Amino acid sequence: MQQVAHHAGVSLATASRVLHGSGSRTVGEELRRRVEAAAQELRYVSNAPAQALARATSSVVGLIVHDVADPYFGAIAAGAMRAAREQRLMVMIAATFREPGLELEYLRGLRAQRARAVILAGSGTADAAATAELAEEIAGFEADGGRVVCIGERGPDLDTVAMANRAGGGLAVRGLWELGHRRIGVVSGPSELLTVRHRLDGARRALRALGAPLPLRAVVEGDFTRAGGRAAAVRLMTEQPDLGALLVLNDVMAAGALAGLRDDLGLAVPTRVSVVGFDDVPFAADLSPALSTVRLPLEQAGEAAVGLLLEPPGDAPRRVELAAELVLRDSTAAV
Amino acid sequence: MQQVAHHAGVSLATASRVLHGSGSRTVGEELRRRVEAAAQELRYVSNAPAQALARATSSVVGLIVHDVADPYFGAIAAGAMRAAREQRLMVMIAATFREPGLELEYLRGLRAQRARAVILAGSGTADAAATAELAEEIAGFEADGGRVVCIGERGPDLDTVAMANRAGGGLAVRGLWELGHRRIGVVSGPSELLTVRHRLDGARRALRALGAPLPLRAVVEGDFTRAGGRAAAVRLMTEQPDLGALLVLNDVMAAGALAGLRDDLGLAVPTRVSVVGFDDVPFAADLSPALSTVRLPLEQAGEAAVGLLLEPPGDAPRRVELAAELVLRDSTAAV
Numbered sequence: 313m314q315q316v317a318h319h320a321g322v323s324l325a326t327a328s329r330v331l332h333g334s335g336s337r338t339v340g341e342e343l344r345r346r347v348e349a350a351a352q353e354l355r356y357v358s359n360a361p362a363q364a365l366a367r368a369t370s371s372v373v374g375l376i377v378h379d380v381a382d383p384y385f386g387a388i389a390a391g392a393m394r395a396a397r398e399q400r401l402m403v404m405i406a407a408t409f410r411e412p413g414l415e416l417e418y419l420r421g422l423r424a425q426r427a428r429a430v431i432l433a434g435s436g437t438a439d440a441a442a443t444a445e446l447a448e449e450i451a452g453f454e455a456d457g458g459r460v461v462c463i464g465e466r467g468p469d470l471d472t473v474a475m476a477n478r479a480g481g482g483l484a485v486r487g488l489w490e491l492g493h494r495r496i497g498v499v500s501g502p503s504e505l506l507t508v509r510h511r512l513d514g515a516r517r518a519l520r521a522l523g524a525p526l527p528l529r530a531v532v533e534g535d536f537t538r539a540g541g542r543a544a545a546v547r548l549m550t551e552q553p554d555l556g557a558l559l560v561l562n563d564v565m566a567a568g569a570l571a572g573l574r575d576d577l578g579l580a581v582p583t584r585v586s587v588v589g590f591d592d593v594p595f596a597a598d599l600s601p602a603l604s605t606v607r608l609p610l611e612q613a614g615e616a617a618v619g620l621l622l623e624p625p626g627d628a629p630r631r632v633e634l635a636a637e638l639v640l641r642d643s644t645a646a647v
Numbered sequence: 648m649q650q651v652a653h654h655a656g657v658s659l660a661t662a663s664r665v666l667h668g669s670g671s672r673t674v675g676e677e678l679r680r681r682v683e684a685a686a687q688e689l690r691y692v693s694n695a696p697a698q699a700l701a702r703a704t705s706s707v708v709g710l711i712v713h714d715v716a717d718p719y720f721g722a723i724a725a726g727a728m729r730a731a732r733e734q735r736l737m738v739m740i741a742a743t744f745r746e747p748g749l750e751l752e753y754l755r756g757l758r759a760q761r762a763r764a765v766i767l768a769g770s771g772t773a774d775a776a777a778t779a780e781l782a783e784e785i786a787g788f789e790a791d792g793g794r795v796v797c798i799g800e801r802g803p804d805l806d807t808v809a810m811a812n813r814a815g816g817g818l819a820v821r822g823l824w825e826l827g828h829r830r831i832g833v834v835s836g837p838s839e840l841l842t843v844r845h846r847l848d849g850a851r852r853a854l855r856a857l858g859a860p861l862p863l864r865a866v867v868e869g870d871f872t873r874a875g876g877r878a879a880a881v882r883l884m885t886e887q888p889d890l891g892a893l894l895v896l897n898d899v900m901a902a903g904a905l906a907g908l909r910d911d912l913g914l915a916v917p918t919r920v921s922v923v924g925f926d927d928v929p930f931a932a933d934l935s936p937a938l939s940t941v942r943l944p945l946e947q948a949g950e951a952a953v954g955l956l957l958e959p960p961g962d963a964p965r966r967v968e969l970a971a972e973l974v975l976r977d978s979t980a981a982v
Contacts, residue, residue: 381721405741602935
């Protein structure tokens with residue numbers, strides 16, 4: 313309400329009189345119109361019960377992910393919850409199944425519940441309309457006094473924990489190159505996700521810099537699930553049998569790829585094909601063979617997101633940059 | 648309030664007058680005392696803003712788990728969210744890190760937010776004081792019109808999705824027995840959890856019935872984490888080197904046990920030691936070697952819990968019983 317009053321150039325008392333009908337004095341037509349316009353512009357919601365409850369529910373932090381069964385988000389959530397718990401904040405996790413509409417719905421629900429803050433942990437998408445709608449909802453949430461932090465790129469105006477997706481794609485490619493691999497294929501993820509685009513872009517750029525641009529036919533799209541990774545890897549190796557190494561853009565798909573190469577195609581890993589995953593989820597080291605992968609500090613990302621939302625809002629958006637690291641295990645070998 | 652009025656033997660209008668000060672007529676001292684006593688007994692919370700918000704937030708279903716990074720809960724959550732989504736319910740997940748105090752805190756928080764229902768997916772504990780406190784909080788939540796469903800045993804008065812933990816323990820032992828194993832050890836979980844007690848009890852009973860009671864020295868306790876399972880399995884096989892098979896009471900610990908047997912002790916699985924896990928989490932089939940395990944229908948359990956809370960409350964508590972199944976893969980072999 314303070315923001316509305318400021319925006320309309322009126323006193324807090326006048327804004328309150330217009331918006332809540334409080335006080336006994338009447339407000340002139342011109343002032344009323346200015347307050348109402350400011351309220352609309354700032355998306356002020358006159359919700360007296362919600363205001364009364366605000367203190368009671370302000371310990372809630374919403375964490376919006378794509379998929380709770382995906383260990384990538386499990387690790388991020390574990391980090392966020394550990395950090396939140398030290399501050400006696402209650403973390404509530406919601407999953408969108410990668411539907412931008414559901415993400416909006418949860419964000420609105422958390423706003424209605426007067427959540428103190430929201431962490432958007434799922435990747436942004438290339439869908440411009442959905443992105444614009446989300447930006448508006450975020451602005452409304454923040455106008456209500458809530459805080460929003462993103463893990464991964466969502467827009468230049470937001471506090472962000474940036475993951476080294478591009479750098480990681482490059483690390484994987486250069487690691488394979490150093491092992492002597494020249495025919496490298498990529499099992500990519502859902503192409504609308506910015507995370508996927510950045511990982512793929514990093515791999516592409518690195519290959520171009522090495523003088524061996526990635527051909528279109530050496531890339532297939534999976535859906536970030538185990539079964540999807542299996543099908544995509546089998547298809548790629550069937551259509552491009554001369555490939556000697558696969559970069560699979562998340563570990564969950566890489567688990568499926570290892571099973572498909574072994575059980576569907578009878579291709580030995582790593583002697584016939586080397587496989588590199590992405591994320592280093594907890595089970596990656598236990599796969600058969602133990603998965604070489606690009607490690608992102610997932611738990612640390614969750615912790616950093618909570619750290620950002622505990623700080624008071626800054627004049628400029630803040631960024632925490634987290635590095636990637638290539639971990640070579642048993643699924644990669646020299647040519 | 649209707650329940651309070653009924654309990655106090657007064658009209659709804661009288662109860663409302665006492666509790667909310669509504670209406671213009673005064674209420675006699677005796678009636679007032681009866682209503683207040685009934686309100687206290689039924690844990691009636693006079694929370695006007697919360698009541699006003701009740702409709703707005705009633706699409707929230709809380710899902711309380713032990714650990715979001717544990718794939719056991721990931722699978723349950725995935726099932727619950729799928730079912731909830733069809734009903735346009737918003738699922739919010741909270742994790743307790745197995746602290747009964749945190750479970751209570753989240754339950755209170757969800758009550759304050761007027762959540763429509765809560766699914767308690769973590770195991771109950773053998774801590775009688777914590778269990779009594781939880782029962783009281785559940786009663787309060789239900790008195791407010793909320794629904795509570797448990798996955799696993801929590802008490803005879805609650806709607807429950809029962810997991811076949813005892814039967815599963817028996818299945819694992821009999822499966823190993825049929826492969827010729829007579830020296831079977833158990834890597835158990837946190838002993839305060841009822842889930843662990845039931846799994847262990849099922850294994851014990853089956854061995855007793857087969858004429859080979861489980862010796863105390865053949866059981867070690869792990870903490871349901873990968874690292875804990877690894878340490879426990881290594882300790883057990885070091886202290887009891889004549890064991891030829893291990894039942895590990897969850898798959899996450901079994902992943903650690905496989906790594907420990909191979910890398911720390913150099914014991915081949917399954918030729919030297921057979922290993923059976925419990926749960927059949929998604930990565931179990933991808934472990935090295937692929938893990939034999941007791942499959943519980945985890946996603947189905949999440950769906951069934953949502954199904955129960957969508958039904959109107961019954962006269963008697965409802966139970967959905969889900970069966971276990973032994974899945975033999977590559978981590979077990981005949982003696």
